Amino acid sequence: MTRVVVDREVCMSAGVCEVEAPEVFELDTAGRLQVGEPTDLTAVETAVRACPTGALSLVED
Amino acid sequence: MLTTVRLEAAVTAPMLDLDAVDLSDRTFWGAPPEQRHAVYDQLRRERPFAFFAEPVIPYIEPGPGYHAVTRYADVEAISCQPMLFSSGAGAVSIADMPPDLNEFYGSLISMDDPRHGKIRRIVAKAFTPRVLEKLVGNVQAVADDVVTRARRAAEDGDGTIDVVADLAAPIPLRVICDMMGIPDGDRALVLRQSNVILSGGDPELVVDEEQMVTAFLKAGEELAGLMARLAAERHAHPADDLTTALVTTEVDGERLTHQEIASFFILLLVAGNETTRNAISQGVLALAEHPAERERWAADPGLTRTAVEEIVRWTSPITWMRRTATQDVELSGQSFPAGSKFLLFYGAANRDPAVFADPHRFDLSRDPNPHVGFGSRGPHFCLGAHLARREIGVAFRAFADQLPDLEVIGPPARLESSFVNGLKRLPARLTGVR
Numbered sequence: 001m002t003r004v005v006v007d008r009e010v011c012m013s014a015g016v017c018e019v020e021a022p023e024v025f026e027l028d029t030a031g032r033l034q035v036g037e038p039t040d041l042t043a044v045e046t047a048v049r050a051c052p053t054g055a056l057s058l059v060e061d
Numbered sequence: 062m063l064t065t066v067r068l069e070a071a072v073t074a075p076m077l078d079l080d081a082v083d084l085s086d087r088t089f090w091g092a093p094p095e096q097r098h099a100v101y102d103q104l105r106r107e108r109p110f111a112f113f114a115e116p117v118i119p120y121i122e123p124g125p126g127y128h129a130v131t132r133y134a135d136v137e138a139i140s141c142q143p144m145l146f147s148s149g150a151g152a153v154s155i156a157d158m159p160p161d162l163n164e165f166y167g168s169l170i171s172m173d174d175p176r177h178g179k180i181r182r183i184v185a186k187a188f189t190p191r192v193l194e195k196l197v198g199n200v201q202a203v204a205d206d207v208v209t210r211a212r213r214a215a216e217d218g219d220g221t222i223d224v225v226a227d228l229a230a231p232i233p234l235r236v237i238c239d240m241m242g243i244p245d246g247d248r249a250l251v252l253r254q255s256n257v258i259l260s261g262g263d264p265e266l267v268v269d270e271e272q273m274v275t276a277f278l279k280a281g282e283e284l285a286g287l288m289a290r291l292a293a294e295r296h297a298h299p300a301d302d303l304t305t306a307l308v309t310t311e312v313d314g315e316r317l318t319h320q321e322i323a324s325f326f327i328l329l330l331v332a333g334n335e336t337t338r339n340a341i342s343q344g345v346l347a348l349a350e351h352p353a354e355r356e357r358w359a360a361d362p363g364l365t366r367t368a369v370e371e372i373v374r375w376t377s378p379i380t381w382m383r384r385t386a387t388q389d390v391e392l393s394g395q396s397f398p399a400g401s402k403f404l405l406f407y408g409a410a411n412r413d414p415a416v417f418a419d420p421h422r423f424d425l426s427r428d429p430n431p432h433v434g435f436g437s438r439g440p441h442f443c444l445g446a447h448l449a450r451r452e453i454g455v456a457f458r459a460f461a462d463q464l465p466d467l468e469v470i471g472p473p474a475r476l477e478s479s480f481v482n483g484l485k486r487l488p489a490r491l492t493g494v495r
Contacts, residue, residue, distance in 0.1 A: 012440055013182045015189025031186045052442035054141055
């Protein structure tokens with residue numbers, strides 16, 4: 001199964017992933033990234049690539 | 062066309078004597094960009110970590126010198142390893158500034174994690190693409206109004222305008238001041254003082270070089286004073302603006318200190334103004350030099366997404382940011398001792414043929430376009446990238462629709478600064494006026 005991993009030290013809450021895959025990523029009111037099930041894998045891959053700080057990665061379990 | 066000839070000159074320029082080039086010489090940056098691109102090309106090929114002595118600044122102890130990083134891959138490697146390549150020693154000046162000055166003027170830019178991350182996450186919320194969506198109407202209204210005023214100014218006068226003062230400067234200034242809730246009466250002061258802070262000591266803006274440091278300090282003081290007043294007002298009467306968010310937000314139970322707010326405020330005003338202004342003014346110039354591209358974009362609004370990215374790649378409004386090695390490091394097989402300074406030349410990385418096909422071609426449909434005009438991958442990637450993209454896109458659509466008769470009529474006056482790639486003036490006229 002494919003899972004999204006967020007490196008919390010690296011994430012700067014830029015919010016690019018929210019735009020690329022809005023059903024999977026959401027910044028909460030404290031600016032912390034919440035990640036749901038990676039439903040649309042293509043969109044998630046785009047979000048991972050687009051992250052300006054390189055905080056996201058996909059892992060296969 | 063004159064333009065085409067000059068561009069080809071940059072590509073096929075005869076070998077330069079690199080020993081005669083000094084990137085620390087301010088006048089080098091006042092010359093037409095073709096010159097710097099010819100130098101970048103040769104440095105990238107022959108001396109990808111060329112070493113330069115530091116510029117002399119009155120009252121500041123000169124440091125050991127720096128390496129000019131011109132290859133895309135090296136810029137990226139340095140940016141994405143912040144533990145090895147620190148920003149905390151100063152990212153916006155070549156010399157090591159006194160720590161308090163460094164932090165005050167550099168704010169987040171000259172700070173390392175974890176502190177950088179803490180503050181950045183507080184402010185990031187106001188700059189996410191999702192939040193900025195709500196601002197689109199405002200940016201559009203500002204751009205429309207600025208364009209209308211520019212036309213009126215041309216009609217009331219002799220038909221000429223200054224692209225910098227009449228179009229490029231007011232759009233980002235008004236957008237960032239609106240976001241922060243700055244009263245109209247204080248906006249001229251914001252423009253004047255942010256010009257001084259980012260002048261790089263250009264003689265036109267800082268008349269006496271001996272007074273450069275004093276002028277910077279005074280500009281910072283005035284902006285900090287404005288912020289203190291505004292912050293106190295927002296504490297008492299919260300409003301729906303960024304300043305209110307800054308003074309009231311908590312992260313892990315901590316609020317930003319007054320000092321942190323003041324320096325961040327200066328960062329936003331300065332970084333949020335100059336960079337976008339210079340992208341817009343030099344974008345207008347680039348379109349004037351490439352009339353076919355201008356026509357193509359005017360006819361096809363669908364080109365806007367890639368066109369904005371190409372303008373940022375082409376202009377690279379911030380020339381460099383600095384990093385300092387925290388330990389002995391290796392880059393592309395070369396070793397550097399701890400304490401080595403590196404200037405990441407974004408405009409050079411953005412023309413690296415290893416990444417960009419035909420890099421000296423201005424191509425509004427370039428895609429993919431992984432430029433580093435907003436910085437490379439890493440914690441310091443431009444906070445305002447989305448805002449800037451929005452502003453540039455809206456501005457150029459407004460120009461295409463409402464100023465189709467805009468014609469650049471003279472060479473630009475370039476800012477003599479190694480740090481900011483900017484224009485002071487760009488004369489133009491509206492041919493429809495007379």
